[in-house]
Amino acid sequence: MSAKSKKNTPKKKHAEDREPGFHNAPVPVILFVIAILLAYWGMNYLNTNAGGFNRYVYGPYNSYEVVADVQPGSGDDPIKRGADIYRNVCLPCHQASGMGAPGQFPPLAGSDWVNTDGPNRILRIVLNGLNGPMEVNGQSWNAAMPPLGDVIASDADLAAVVSYIRNTWGNEASICTPEEAAAVRAESGDRGRSWSAAELLALPVEVQ
Amino acid sequence: MNQGPTLFLGVLCAMAVSWIGFVMLPQVQLGSQSTRVVKELGRHYPSPRGGLAERGKDVYRAAGCASCHTQQIRQTGFEFDMVLNDAGDFTNSVIALVQQANRSLSEQEATDLVAKAPITIREGVKKEMADHILKLFKDSGAKVAANIRPLGPDIERGWGPRQTVGLDYLYDQPLLLGNQRIGPDLANVGSRLTDREWHLLHLYHPHTVVAGSIMPAYPYLFETQEIDGEPSPDALPLEGEFAPAEGMEVVPKPEANSLVDYLLSLRIDNPVFEAPYLFTQAESSEDNNSETEQAQ
Amino acid sequence: MDANQSSKSPSDWSDIDRSYRFPTLFLASKAVTWLLLGSIFSLIASIKMHSPTFLASCSWVTYGTMVPAALNAVVYGFALQAGFAALLWMTMRMGQVKLVAPGYLYIGATLWNIGVLVGIVGIMAGHSTGMAYLEMPGYALPMLFAAYTLIGGIALVTFHKRQVRDLYPSQWFIFAALFWFPWIFSAASCLLVGSPVRGVTQVVIDGWYASGLNVVVLGFIGIALLQYLIPKLAKRDLYNGYLSMFAFWVLLIFGSFAGILPGQTLPSWVGALSTVCSVFVAFAWIVLAYNIYRTIEGGGAKSDALGIKFLYLSLASGLAAALLTAWASRETIAEVVQFTLFLPGLKWLQLYGFVGAGLLAAIYLFLPKVSGTQWSSPGRWTATFWTYAVGVLLVAVAFLFGGWKHGKGLTNPDMPFMDIVRGGIAPFIRMSTAGELLVTIAALLLVWNVSCLFWRTYSGCLLNCCGLAGQGGDSGKSQSKKGSK
Numbered sequence: 003m004s005a006k007s008k009k010n011t012p013k014k015k016h017a018e019d020r021e022p023g024f025h026n027a028p029v030p031v032i033l034f035v036i037a038i039l040l041a042y043w044g045m046n047y048l049n050t051n052a053g054g055f056n057r058y059v060y061g062p063y064n065s066y067e068v069v070a071d072v073q074p075g076s077g078d079d080p081i082k083r084g085a086d087i088y089r090n091v092c093l094p095c096h097q098a099s100g101m102g103a104p105g106q107f108p109p110l111a112g113s114d115w116v117n118t119d120g121p122n123r124i125l126r127i128v129l130n131g132l133n134g135p136m137e138v139n140g141q142s143w144n145a146a147m148p149p150l151g152d153v154i155a156s157d158a159d160l161a162a163v164v165s166y167i168r169n170t171w172g173n174e175a176s177i178c179t180p181e182e183a184a185a186v187r188a189e190s191g192d193r194g195r196s197w198s199a200a201e202l203l204a205l206p207v208e209v210q
Numbered sequence: 211m212n213q214g215p216t217l218f219l220g221v222l223c224a225m226a227v228s229w230i231g232f233v234m235l236p237q238v239q240l241g242s243q244s245t246r247v248v249k250e251l252g253r254h255y256p257s258p259r260g261g262l263a264e265r266g267k268d269v270y271r272a273a274g275c276a277s278c279h280t281q282q283i284r285q286t287g288f289e290f291d292m293v294l295n296d297a298g299d300f301t302n303s304v305i306a307l308v309q310q311a312n313r314s315l316s317e318q319e320a321t322d323l324v325a326k327a328p329i330t331i332r333e334g335v336k337k338e339m340a341d342h343i344l345k346l347f348k349d350s351g352a353k354v355a356a357n358i359r360p361l362g363p364d365i366e367r368g369w370g371p372r373q374t375v376g377l378d379y380l381y382d383q384p385l386l387l388g389n390q391r392i393g394p395d396l397a398n399v400g401s402r403l404t405d406r407e408w409h410l411l412h413l414y415h416p417h418t419v420v421a422g423s424i425m426p427a428y429p430y431l432f433e434t435q436e437i438d439g440e441p442s443p444d445a446l447p448l449e450g451e452f453a454p455a456e457g458m459e460v461v462p463k464p465e466a467n468s469l470v471d472y473l474l475s476l477r478i479d480n481p482v483f484e485a486p487y488l489f490t491q492a493e494s495s496e497d498n499n500s501e502t503e504q505a506q
Numbered sequence: 507m508d509a510n511q512s513s514k515s516p517s518d519w520s521d522i523d524r525s526y527r528f529p530t531l532f533l534a535s536k537a538v539t540w541l542l543l544g545s546i547f548s549l550i551a552s553i554k555m556h557s558p559t560f561l562a563s564c565s566w567v568t569y570g571t572m573v574p575a576a577l578n579a580v581v582y583g584f585a586l587q588a589g590f591a592a593l594l595w596m597t598m599r600m601g602q603v604k605l606v607a608p609g610y611l612y613i614g615a616t617l618w619n620i621g622v623l624v625g626i627v628g629i630m631a632g633h634s635t636g637m638a639y640l641e642m643p644g645y646a647l648p649m650l651f652a653a654y655t656l657i658g659g660i661a662l663v664t665f666h667k668r669q670v671r672d673l674y675p676s677q678w679f680i681f682a683a684l685f686w687f688p689w690i691f692s693a694a695s696c697l698l699v700g701s702p703v704r705g706v707t708q709v710v711i712d713g714w715y716a717s718g719l720n721v722v723v724l725g726f727i728g729i730a731l732l733q734y735l736i737p738k739l740a741k742r743d744l745y746n747g748y749l750s751m752f753a754f755w756v757l758l759i760f761g762s763f764a765g766i767l768p769g770q771t772l773p774s775w776v777g778a779l780s781t782v783c784s785v786f787v788a789f790a791w792i793v794l795a796y797n798i799y800r801t802i803e804g805g806g807a808k809s810d811a812l813g814i815k816f817l818y819l820s821l822a823s824g825l826a827a828a829l830l831t832a833w834a835s836r837e838t839i840a841e842v843v844q845f846t847l848f849l850p851g852l853k854w855l856q857l858y859g860f861v862g863a864g865l866l867a868a869i870y871l872f873l874p875k876v877s878g879t880q881w882s883s884p885g886r887w888t889a890t891f892w893t894y895a896v897g898v899l900l901v902a903v904a905f906l907f908g909g910w911k912h913g914k915g916l917t918n919p920d921m922p923f924m925d926i927v928r929g930g931i932a933p934f935i936r937m938s939t940a941g942e943l944l945v946t947i948a949a950l951l952l953v954w955n956v957s958c959l960f961w962r963t964y965s966g967c968l969l970n971c972c973g974l975a976g977q978g979g980d981s982g983k984s985q986s987k988k989g990s991k
Contacts, residue, residue, distance in 0.1 A: 021599060022737035024675055024744035033752065033793065040789055044782040051768075051837070052775040057239045059774050060375050060484045061285045062361075072288065072337070072358045074481070074488045090247045153246050155483040214666065214681075217673070221682045224758040225689055228718070232763050233693060236710040236776070241703045272632030274570015280845050282771045366919035374771045376706040384636035384698070385708045387771060391845040391916060392555075392931055394923050416558060422924060424932055426554045426569050427562040 058155060070156050070180075080158075080177065084166025087159055091150060092167075100171040108138040108145065111171035120208035121164050121178040125186040126197055128160065136199035145199070151191050157183040182209040240376055250489040251480050258381045259475050266472025267386070269465045273428065276388035281397040283478060285373035285485065287361040290340040292332040297324045298351030307350055311343045334359075357488040370398035370478045372485040378478060393425055400477040409470040410446055410462050418452050431466035434458050523876045525604040526595060529611045530876045531963065533591035534869050535956050536619050540583025541862075542949040543626075547576035549946050552939040556932065566630040574641035575629045581639065581719065582650065583622045585861050586687075587615070589727040590657050592868040593680045595876065596734055597661060600677055601668025607660055614656030621649030637698045637708070639716045644699045651692060658684050675750035676730035682758055683726040690718040690762075706772055713766040713780070720853075721761035721787060724861045728824060729753075729794060731864040735871060736817050737801050739808040745800035749793050756790035765831050765852075769844040781835035788832035795825045812884070812891055816867035819895050823859025823902075827852055830906070842917055847934060848909025854902040858945065866894065866952070873956070877963040881955060890951040897944030904941060908934025 053059030056066045063069045089098075096102050100111035110116050115138055116124060131149035135142060154160050161183040168175035186209055248255040259267070270276070292311060297304050301324055308320045312332040315323070323329050331354075332343070340356040347354040360372050374397050379385050403409065408419055414432050416423035432446070437459050445459040454460050462470075481487045551572035554560050561567045598605060605611070625642030628634070633643035642650075661684055665677070694715035697703050703711065737744050744750065764784040768777025798821060808814040831852055834843050843849070870887060874880050881887060908930060915926035 020738070020741065022674070022734065022743055024737075024747040024750070026748055027746045029746065029748045029752070033749070036789070037752075040786060044785070047782055048775075048778055051778040051781075053773060053778075055239075055773075055775045057243070057376075057773050058484050060772075061373050061774065062287045063484075063774075068337075069484060069486070072290075072356075073483065073486050074355075074357055086249055087247075090249060090252055152244055155246060159249075214673075217678055217681055218685075220755070221685050221758065224682075224755070225686065227759055228714075228762045229689075229693065232714045233697070233711055237697075237703055237707050240705060240710065240773070241707040243705055271634060271636045272571075273565070273568050274572075274574060274634060276636060277570045277573045282845075284769050284841075284844070286841060363917045363919045367923075376771065376773070379771070380705045382705075383702055385706065386636050387709060389638070389770070389845055389849060390847070391912070392847075392927075420924065422928065423558070424555050424927055424935070425558065426560070427558045428568070430563050430565045 070158060070184075073156055073158060080162040080165045081169055083159070084162035084164070085170075087154065087163040088166050091153060092163070095147075100167075108136070108141075108143045110167050111173065113138050113173075116168055117173055117175050118207040120176070120206070121168065121182060122186060122205060122207055122209045123202045124164055124167070125160065125178065125183060125209070126190055126202060126205070128154065128164065129187060129191055130193045131196035132199070132202075133196040134198040134200075147196070149196065151187065157181075157187060160187070185209055243376060243380060245380060246377065246483070248480055248482060255480065255482065256378060256380055259472070262468045262471040263475040264472075266468035266470065266475075267382075269431075269469040270472055271384065271386055273469075275396075276386040278388070278390055278392040278425070279394070279396045280388040280391050281374070281395065281476065282387050283362075283364045283370040283372070283374045283395060283397050285360045285362040285365060288358055289334050289336055289361060290356040290358055291330050292335060292340065292343050293328060293355050293357055294324065294331050294352060295328045295355055296353040297327045298353070300351050304347075304350055304352045307346050307352070311346060358486050360485065360487050364395060368402065369395045370401075372478065372481060372487050374478055375482055375484040377482055377484065396473065396476055398476065398478040400474045401479050404474065406470055406474070407447070409473055410466060411448075413466055413469065414446055414448070414460060415452050418448065428466075431469065432460050432462050434460050519599075519875065520878065522598060522602065522604050524878065525608065526598060527876050527878070527963070529605065529608050529615065530591050530595060530873065531956075531960055532612060533587050533615050534873060535953075535960055536615070537584045537588035537591065537865075538869070538949065538952045538956050540579045540587065540622065542946070542953050544576045544579030544584060545942065545946040545949045547572045547579060549939070549942045551576065552935060552942050555935045556939070565632065571630050571632070571634065574634055575626050577639065578629065578642055579622070579626055580857060580862075581724070582625070582642070583619075585724050585727075585857065585865065587618065588865040588869060589683075589724065589861075590615075590661070592731055592865060592872070593683065593727055594661055594664065595868070595872050596676055596730060597665050597668070597680060600670065600674050600734070601665060602670050603664055603668045605660070606664045606667060610656050611660045614653045614660070616653075617649055618653035618657065621646050621653055624649065635699050637694075637712045637715075639719055640694055640698060640712070644695075647691075647695045647699065651688070651695070654688055654691070658688060674734070675744060675747055675754070676734040678751075678754050679726040679730040679733070682754070683723045683730070686718060686726075686758075687723045690715050690723070709770065709772060710766075710776055713776075714762050717765045718762040720856055721757060721764055724857070725757065725761065725824070728820060728861045728864040729757075731868050732798060732817060732821055732824075733794075735813070735864075735867060736798055736821070739810055739814050739817070739871075740802045740805045741809065742801050742805055745797050749797040753790040753794045753797075756786055756793075760786040760790075765835075767835055767840040767844050767849075768837055769840050777835075777837075777840070781832075781837075781840075784832040784835040788828045791825050791828035795821060810871065812887055813867050813871045815891055815895075816863050816870065819898075820860050820862075820864035820867065823855045823863065823898075824861075827855040827860060830855070842913035843909055844913070846909035846912040846916065847905045847931065848913065851902050851905030851909055854898060854905060858898045859902060862898070863894070866890075869952075869956070873959055877959060879959055879963045882958050882962065883955070886951055886955055890948050890955065893944045893951065894948035897941045897946075897948060900941030900944065901938045902941075904934045904937035908937075 050064075053063065054065050058066055058069055063072075095107040096110050097107075100109060102109040118124075127147060129149065129151040132145045132147040134145060136145050137143070154163060157180045161178045161180040164178040164183070167173065168178065245254045245256060247253065294308065305317070305320045305324050308323060308331050309315050309317065323331055335343070344354060344356060362373070364370065365372065379387070411418045412420065413428045415427040415429065416425040434454050435458065437457055441459050442461050444461045446462070448454065448460060481489050550561065550567060551569050554562075554569045554572070594605065594611075597603075622642075625646030628643035628646055629641050634641040635643060665681065694711060697711050698708055698715070702708060733744060733750060760783040763780050764787040766772075766776060766780035768774070768781060770777065834840060834848065834852070870881075911930035911934070912926060915921050915930045
């Protein structure tokens, strides 16, 4: 401390107008200790309160899973729920009969793409859209399906509508569970661009 | 740090971190939101406001209403009401399970409830208890649902059925969310205060409808004109100290009318994925009944 | 390792100071005029809250136009302008370099004032953009940006040409503020006004801009003043440059996102991230305050009693604002204070208490040096200080306490809204009106002080050019024509 007062005596007797200088004394260790503790607290706080940095997590909900879980009607029969969603989202193009429109929208009824062992490819088409030439039941189509991952935001809804498609109009494929929908969304939900038929055919039908 | 270039590089890096973290990433995440089909409404939500309401939004912005009023409803928690939808075939075991779920029920009460299904068997439980009750009924053949109810002072005060979320403001440019509640919140005012005349009187002079209000008056939105033979049908029913001079009437200008149209278009009355609650069709039509300020 | 500059100081500063005379006086006099206008607007808004028919028939002076007009006048008209003057003077003093191309500075300053005037008139005419801190309509913003290019450019060139190459800590803060402002201003102008982003992203970017402006740009100017003027008046050296460095980097990186309290219509991560940043900012402020405390510890009387009072007010307000923001960011507290008068209270502490008082100290201390004329009435300056300090603290305390009561009322769903207004809002707004009246009086006194100085500095040379030749005076005065140096 005494060194400080010595250094503070101006060497020359200047007028009032002396510019201040500064010392570069060693920084107390406590500063780093507190800084590290604060950084640790910060990371913990973000872990618990930031909702996983997910855009759907607001206010009192802690994570996307909780939000998806508390949706009303989550315990409903998925086929009935899927019918509701189909009517609101898919019906305008693929029609109530699931037959689509010739030259424009491929049929879902009896389609070889829908009646697969697992819902992996269909989930990806609904999430990210499909573009380009494809073959459905031997016929060629030029697909132009928009992505619907944001429109059908909940995994339960996504599983429900896929289950409905796979079990109506004579289709008899397996139900899609919300877990499968969640797994596929986690993998390709942020893809940002549509699939092409070739890319999808290279993927397995089962959800991994 | 005695070198200008070192300092510059450091500041540039800090700027880059700040911009990427707080501008670019939010834009990537939130700016790419699009409208969404809401099952309960059966259509895309939100929908753009009509023309007059858009002009009313301009009046709202120019007058700076957002300095005193927010358009944001908060939610601080949630709880569940357990509803027995269908008792199934094994009513005796279901009655026992209902008593387990709600220990305050006697056997007679539980039997009555099961007979009246669908009916609420327990209200206001937290998530863990709700999950536990759902598990209880899992293999009983009965259908039980957990209906979520949002909690919070704003919601309990009647300002709205749920919190507002980003999706609600997709079509707003600029956002006029406000951050001061010197006046009540307006996010759902179109469902709460549906009387056009009330709004016009309130804008002309708040004391006509709310005694002791500290809201300034906006008489420049109105025209005081001579009564030309018959009084105009738009004239405001002013009395006492607020009434204009003899032979004069107060009529709203187009700005006042469009502002009221905008206020009436402010509604948050359907659930969304981020802010779920149980939506009943009857609710939305009942809410259209006029309520006064006191009922807030 | 001592970067003590006193051994290199010139014996006579007047040559360097004088190169900066007209631009400083120009910027300072315009700045204090905007402070006066801003406080009048604020006062009008405050009066409207208890007198609904006060000036109600004109759409140009509604509450909702006066509040943003006041804010923009004080931020862009007063704080940033006086801030430019202060940081240019500090750059010159610390680098011991004359002002480069003062003519361009004068053009830039004029353009800045025209831009602010157009912006304020635009807000009053109803063209406000609706974005906090950026309400000035789009047509005013390019003028401000062009003006800043000139002012900031001159500042950087002057900085580059400095004689003393070692950098005092205040110079880091000045440098950062000079770079940060055009960056956030242009980004926010483009993304919020020019080609607006969609939805609630606007709220996030607006919050980023407001925080950047408050904590980084204005905050750094205020901190630079504190770290320069307090040791100067105490005739001591700054205690530890490394502590300043730590605070500098923490505030620079995290300062832009502090202050967006949780509870708004945004995903939870925004509020959580902001809380963490606010806590870091508060910690950096504690380090800064500690540094200054150790600098003046045990020291004797300061070389200017009034100047140091302004600076202590500034330091205390800045520290209080940072700590209160961090405290209010916690979820349980934010539930109470969000959307209440507490937020304007924080703004008053930060903008008027911290930045404002620091800039007033700078005006008080350096205008006489730069102009070569002393203040004619120290008594009037004492009155200015006391009215300003009492006024600002009265408003801040009224809003902070009122906000808490307001918030408690809002969290009680059984309390009717009118009861909240009667108990928690109206009385505190009345108290704040008294405070705002005091601040307006202080601004009036300030304008009087600065105009007196301006007149006394230039009346000599005005008389000279009106033909009263032979009045030599010292070389400085007779040479100080407009921007001719």
